[in-house]
Amino acid sequence: MVEIQFQQKVRELIDGLKAICANYGLGNDGNEFKIITQAFLYKFLNDKFAYEAKKVEPSLAEAEKWEDVLSNMSDDELEMLALQMPADTATLKPQHFISYLFSQQNEPNFSKLFDDTLRDISIQNNEIFAVQTDGGAKVKLFDELSQYISDPSKRDEFCKAIINELVEFSFERIFDQKFDFYASIFEYLIKDYNSNSGGKYAEYYTPHAVARIMAEILVPKDQQGQVKNVTCYDPAAGSGTLLMNVAHVIGESRCAIYTQDISQKSSNLLRLNLILNNLVHSIPNVVQGNTMLHPYHKDGTELKKFDYIVSNPPFKLDFSDFRNDLDNKANKERFFAGIPKIKVKDKDKMEIYQLFLQHIIYSLKDDGKAAVVLPTGFITAQSGIDKKIRQKLIDDKMLAGVISMPSNIFANTGTSVSIIFIDKKNKDKVVLIDASNLGQKIKEGKNQKTLLTLQEEEKIINIFNKKIAEDELSVVVNYEDISNKNYSLSAGQYFEVKMEYENLTPEEFKLRVDDFSQAIEELLKKSNMLSNQIKNKITDFEL
Structure with a gap:
């Protein structure tokens, strides 16, 4: 009950920040998400520092105003306190605290003080919290938020409003909560900013049902707690929903996250997600850049190989501006099935997912596993790059199975999707599941969406992991069966045709x-x- 009430309080904080943006003309503005997410993150880091400091120094917890006690400490005492706090805690000085800014809000040029504070926090914590680009630049933790108010005369009041919203709230009581608690908060925080309305490289938010199914199949329950010191990668990470779910089932301290995404917005959201979910140690591995053109993560001169890969890559978009740069000798092995041709009359329908899938197969370790969301058309295409990729998966015996999902499982696209599971150690049976008839149809705004029940999720996971054949739902086949069916991965093509008999x-x-x-x-x-x-x-x- 306490968790539910606190989640409501967090939502009220987020709504309050959005209301401030609206009052100052920034509602639905392109910069609104920066203000909301960065103000939220500033508050989170402030309270995490207080939480950890009180654990190290009990006198702070006993004080009526812990900030006053800490402000009276010497530089040496502050340095010693910082050394005893966890490495994922932001380094803050007394003048960085929200309570300090609250006490200074009536001073002239308050917006400058506010911006300077965020800038100084970014500088102090650049090594731990900065995201990098594929060109080596550092993307700092905070922007100067007052710059988004075009009228300078309103900037002080805007910054005061943010501080007044933040000062009455505290995260301290919930820092011991686990992934599921923060997952719902993060989803609420970014729900208006992670959609397909952002243009060419828009992010598609992966539903938690899909993410959970992928994670629980990649790391079944009987293996959870045993997997450790592994790498998890997403070459089109978005805000990180898939990776957070995988890290959760493995254990946040047992894995390292690696990502790349062309979107700066996505990289900033992913950084926030990592901070919320005790994965700060992986932030240096978050890279903003074009994975297909400039894959960043390497071991020496070779592309890095990973234990687990999850991805919901973009399906179709125009990459004609760099397509020819990919078609070279260096990429022959990575793009073994070929590079989609430029569609002169309809460039936005170029099948970029084919590049991502080939890159994922190439980036897997010899005993690695992957789960990738793809358009369902991939599993039955009778020619071209799709079929060549399927043929490699079957001929090289590295396919674990396929799940064809219900239509509208993604609220913002009507494209039917399937999840393909790759396992380089699976040399035996392959599971094909047709889950297209499962789920409940609901309206979400103007869109129709299909929701799987928890029971249906568990059923899909159980059937896949135990390799169970169930009439009209799943089949278990061998590689020869698939090659004999022209490499089709559609479960329906393997269902038995049954005739009823009467005596x-x-x-x-x-x-x-x-x-x-x-x-x-x-x-x-x-x-x-x-x-x-x-x-x-x-x-x-x-x-």
Whole structure:
């Protein structure tokens, strides 16, 4: 009950920040998400520092105002306190605290003080919290938020409003909560900013049902707690939903996250997600850049290989501006099935997912596993790059299975999707599941969405992991079966056609035939009668 109430309080904080943006003309503005997420992050880091400091120094927890006690400490005492706090805690000085800014809000040029504070925090914590680009630049933790108010005369009041919203709230009581708690908060925080309305490289938010299914199949329950010191990668990470789910089932301290995404917005959201979910140690591995053109993560001169890869890559978009740069000798092995051609008349329908899938296969370790969301058309295409990729998966025996999901599982796209599971150690049976008839249809705004129940999620996971064949839902086949079906990965093509039989005595059979014969004779009589009536009508008409 306490968790539910606190989640509501967090939502009220987020709504309050959005209301401030709206009051100052920034509602639905392109910069609104920066203000909301960065103000939220500033508050989170402030309270995490307080939480950890009080654990190290009990006198702070006993004080009526811990900030005053800490402000009176010497530089040496502050340095010693910082050394004893966890490495994922932001380094803050007394003048960085929200309570300090609150006390200074009536001073002239308050917006400058506010911006300077965020800038200084970014500088102090650049090594731990900065995201990098594929060109080596550092993307700092905070922007100067007052710059987004075009009228300078309103900047002080805007910054005061933010501080007043933040000062009355505290995260301290929930820092011991786990992934599921923060997952719902993060989803609420970014729900208006992570959609397909952002243009060419728009992010598609992966539903948690899809993310959970992928994670629980990649790391089944009987293996959870045993996997450790592994790498998890997403070459089109978005805000990190898939990676957070995988890290959760493995254990946040047992894995390292690696990502790349062309979107700066996505990289900033992913950084926030990592901070919320005790994965700060992986922030240096978050890279903003074009994975297909400039894959960043390497071991020496070779592309890095990973233990687990998850991805919901973009399906179709125009990459004609760099397509020809990919078509070279260095990429022959990575793009083994080929590079999609430029569609002169419809460039936005270039199948970029084919590049991502080939890159993922190439980036897997010899015993690695991957789960990738793809358009369902991929699993049955009879020619081209799609079929060549499927053929490699079957001929090299590295496919674990496929799940065809219900339509509208993604609220913002009607494209039917399937999840393909790759396992380089799976040399035996392959599971194909047709889950297209599962789920409940609901309306979400103007869109129709399909939601899987928890029971349906568990059923899909159980069938896949235990390799269970169930009528009209799943089949278990071998690699030869698939090659004989022209490499089709559609479960429906392997379902048995069953005929129902009845045991009848000769007398019962004769009686049944007599009944059918009599019925047919009556139908023929009616047919003849109708035919004659039609002929008579035609004759009357001719006369």
